[in-house]
Amino acid sequence: MEITNFNVLLAVLILVPVVFGVVAYFSPWDKLRSLSIVLCSVIVAAAGILITIEPNNTFELPGSEMIATILEVGIVAVILFIAVKIKNWLIILMSLVQMGVIIAEIILANAGHTVAHTYDFATDPLTKILILITSIVGPIIAVYAIGYMKSHQEHAPPTAASLGQFFFFFIAFLGFMNGLVMANNLKWFSFFWEATTLCSYMLIGQDGGESKKNAERALLINTFGGTAMVIGVLWLVVENKTESFEGLLLAKAVIPMVLLCVAAFTKSALLPFQSWLLGAMIAPTPVSALLHSATMVKAGSYLVLRVTPGFHDSTKVMMVITFIGALTFAGAALLAVTQSNAKRVLAYSTISNLGLVVACAGINTPLAYAAALAIICFHAISKGLLFLCVGRIEQKIGSRDIEDMGGILYRMPVTTSVALIGMMSMLLPPFGMLLSKWMAIEATIRSPLILIFIILGSALTVFFWSKWIGRIQTSSYHPKFNKETMDPAMGFSLITLALGVLLTGVGSMWIFNKFFAPITEQVFKGRTDISDVLWSVFTAAGNFAAVTLFVAVGIAFLAYWLLVWRRFKETDVRLPYLCGENAESTVYTTSAFHNSEGTRSYAFRSMGDKIENSWSSTTYLKNFICEKKATIWLNLIAWVIIIILLGEAHLL
Amino acid sequence: MMDKINWTQWIIIAVSLVAAPFIGALISGLDRKVTARMQGRKGPPVIQPFYDIIKLFSKQPIALHKLQILYAFLHLVFMMLVVVLLAMGQDLLMILFAHAFSTICLVLGGMSVRSPYSRIGSMRKIMQMLAYEPILILIIVAIYLQTDSFLASSVMDMTKPMLWSMPLLFLAFLCAVAIKLNKSPFDVSTSHHAHQELIKGITVEYAGPYLGIIEIAHFYETAILFFIIMVFWQTNLYIGFGLETLAFVAILILDNTFSRLTTTWMLKYMWSIPLFLSIANIIWLWSK
């Protein structure tokens, strides 16, 4: 084993966060902890960028068989210990099954069952994208967490765990995630997978009390996925004598692939496994931003993207996978319409987008693959940003309800502008998310059933985002905006991610042509089942003149600035029309408009000159869509599909 | 991509940008004239919308705050962008998204002010979008299934008129046009007649030149929609023009005979009958 740049960077990316996590755990002073987190962030970000520039490489760790097995046993033991402590029989059962599987593998190895040994870690373009996301977006969220947790801990209940424990799991998670995406050997992969589950459990339960139940649910569902994964790996070892991704794709082993996909569905919280992600929203906001939108849940979609290109022959299995993804996309969007809790809306939106990634991966054409990559990237940045904004807004106004977020444009102009950028980037051209959704619709065109779901899903997506965007920028006239004071760590993260969203939005077609297109071409070369028509649609999408969209936005802003911004006088301001009964002064003076921003009410004079408050709510369609019933039905359909999936793979 | 546009195309783009609002205004004026004749009165001159627009631009520019004006500009510019993209023969799905962006900007402009009528109008406009978007995407899908391309220019290469292969989609599209032009029974968010229920809905807090901008955008939208109806018979544009006239009269009759119904009815109706017809048409095309 030589010390090359690649090896060093690999070690840095995986081990440095763990080391700094330990430092954070044991550091007695807050300042030392913050400093170590910032240092870790800088190192990890630099290492991530450097490894991306390095050409693709592989790494074999001597003695990795033994190390991986010990680590796997260790992590399953920890989960078993936790399960015993919380007395959850299902998790105990599943952990015992996992332990049994690992022991079976050890016995097999000792009995001389040879397994093709290949490299343990590797980077290829798909890995690099995820490393970039984890190493750049991750540290930014970590810096935000420094500022956020300061005030969070002041209001925390007495059952809350310490900040040291929080940051240990938070920072170490970055290392585990990097290891997960770089692992080629499935043993290492399952170790890192279970490690992220453990981090998620500890972080969700941070505040203690009520959140312990949600953490338990997350652990249950993720352990179910982990069990499916180790069973799949065992099958692969026994039947095909290999234990790496490379081997899996070469052997075209359908059963392990399906089991891995089921594990991916649990991690990515697709239907019917979405309840843990909704419950996980009780965790502090940085946790939701890092684990449950930007990185950990992407591990599931990464897994699906990695295994599906090799299985285009098993068309029925692919169709079922696509169907689950599409159902999730439409179902989660439908449920998001009924939510007024901001974090639940974001959670459902995340589930919805992950479903779309899985659907695109299942379709298995070049454009679909590129669309899946694009969604992963752009969604990570936008959703991370949105969670950070919601956390900040929640700290300021004390509520997570969308209906309470009126009037924040004046009180927190910077945060609101950043939140507006984030929300618009999820929905509108010319940002990346819209381009990826556009490509996804174009990619699914040949399968009408999937297409219907995607169309309904995107229409519903527009619905719930527009409601929210409209609510946060409701305001009255103010000649000057409030100066906003924010914790510098939080401010830095918000501004950086907002700039990231804008830059990737502006450069989205460039990114597509420079990164996603070559990756796709490499993955799909030699595939004889892709027709010319499909290739031409792929190239046409890459040639789209996105510049016209930017020119249009630029013209609008320029016209606004020239014609309105400087010419708009205070004497041009009028009251809103409330049939003439505005409770605010009818004589036009400046002081009339500087009333407190009643976030919900329009005050008007009623009978006897009494001042009444009216309130018009946004539409949640609660008469049509009852969340509980819809969830039950959707879960039922999704379970049926999972059983069909297992049946297609001849497992049942 | 931009260097592939030659002079002819630039001229076409410029002409469409300038001509579209005129055509839209004339259609609006004709709408009012024919409606008046249907009601047994004389009605305003056909060029009345031009007088309206010129008058609006000579009024004092009042507003509630500056942000809503920005949204009015964005609404207009993106509607113009739709015309430009259509003239360039670009990707139909992207044209649809640009159009959706334009409508969303109007909605956000309505929601950015603290006015209850405006807010309710915006919510209803979003529900209108929810009602008609699936049908528009399905039309684009149908075009792809026949031409294997998403570009608008590929429609002109089809040998048979689109109406022959997409009759049910055409009917559904007429419903979508009725919604977009805010005609009864779908005029739930804003309308051209003094409806006392919402006091003008979304545009209630826009005045003077800013209302003028929104009206011009509405003319662009009218022109685009009727152009698309004409293109449904793209092989012979004279017959297409006749089709357009028939559609115009049909929508007018619809407007004058129906009264306004509720938003929930609109949503339920659009997601059942027209959507069902569209899906049936798509399945027929797909199985061919």
Place this chain on the structure above:
Amino acid sequence: MFNAVSKSPWVVHFNCNSCNGCDIEFLACLTPHYDVERFGILHIGNPKHADVLVVTGSVNNRNARVLQNVYNQIPDPKVVVAMGVCTSSGGVFAGCYNILGGVDIVIPVDVFVPGCPPRPEAMIDGIVKAVGILERKRKGEVFPTAPKPTHTFKPSEEQSAEKTEIKEEKTV
């Protein structure tokens, strides 16, 4: 750009405390029989879109404030047409405990249309006159407000004599 404001005057209508007689006659102007839409006049419910404010009824303590509010929300140039005799003197309600008097106490009026109720022809006459004033305001002229109508019906000598005769006959 030629002056289009006279070709497209949009009207908002406000009822102060009228008995609705003037309002009904005004709405009759919109019917096919009189059809003011051929002049481009639209009945708009929203003051921010309007050019002409048509007021009926007289002003009391409660709606003085509301009338002022609605008037302020109309963008310049604007004209006010006061329909009916209630708007100038209080009409049949003159002298009531809550009536402040005519509309010109609160807002500047450009045209008074007398009558109780005025006929639709008289109303259209008034609106056309107001639109002419609107056009001149658009050009920048400063216009004084209209004087209150002073003409009230006085019976002629013969009619008074007739009435006295009838009275005398009855007492006999």
